[in-house]
Amino acid sequence: MAGPLIGLIVPALLLLGNKTFGISGTLRQVCAACIPANISFFKYDWKKESWNLFFAAGIIIGGFIATYLLSNAGQVNINPHTTALLQQEGVKDFSGLLPQDIFSFSQLFTLRGFIFIVVGGFLVGFGTRYAVGCTSGHAIMGISSLQWPSLVATCCFMIGGFVMTWFILPYLLQL
């Protein structure tokens, strides 16, 4: 049921104000608003597109509501094969949505924690802007409006993800 509901966000944003679904643009907005540094890419009227900052703030509030006000299962019921593989590769905590033995402040200053928390985030922010969109903007909005560059971008997202997961991540997890 989650998928179709996410799909409905596409027409909802169009009908509410001609907005095209996409999250990663928000990161550019923050740059333009806070640290434009005279870079031409950040010199535009960000206030005109401030709707997406509200949208992003809504996602944070929604995350809070779902976790603290609506009951939540806790452990994610993933494929036991995935669990076994991850255990083999060094993941210990399977109790929540994210492994706490990687994503926590106490891990931030270890090499592994730094790669997962900081380097990973940097690649996401750099890559999405370079690709002009992320999962929402390209995979969902772009393909929904039948734009072939979005299909190309989405395939590249998946290729990057496969290469990381299968060939690099096993080593990173063991750091």
Place this chain on the structure above:
Amino acid sequence: MKNVKFLVVGMLFGIILVKSEVISWFRIQEMFRLQAFHMYGIIGSAIVVGIISIQLIKRFQLTTIHGEKIVIADKTFHWGNVYGGLIFGLGWAITGACPGPLFAEIGSGFFVIIVTLLSAIAGTWTYGLLREKLPH
């Protein structure tokens, strides 16, 4: 005040992302290891509903609630779609989150992800800085 409606839509999106476990690092691992249909089903069905919705909007020439014509800008291909896409994919598999879930994770109480978000903003800023020197 006209932006409050987008806040509300964002809230619904955030709730869906958490309840469907899309924000879970484990779900993304499962997806890239091809060991579950969960994420493919969610993204795939979202696209199907999106395609149908846009076709309906076009067919019936629907307007926004303010009566404006609905326009979807064409995306033009450049090689950044490929290079940037690959880089994002590498990052997505590490963080287990694309930009939407990053916000939802912070709301869910994973405060260390604030650092990931700031780093993503730094990544976007670095792209802006290097843009002219990068192949597109």
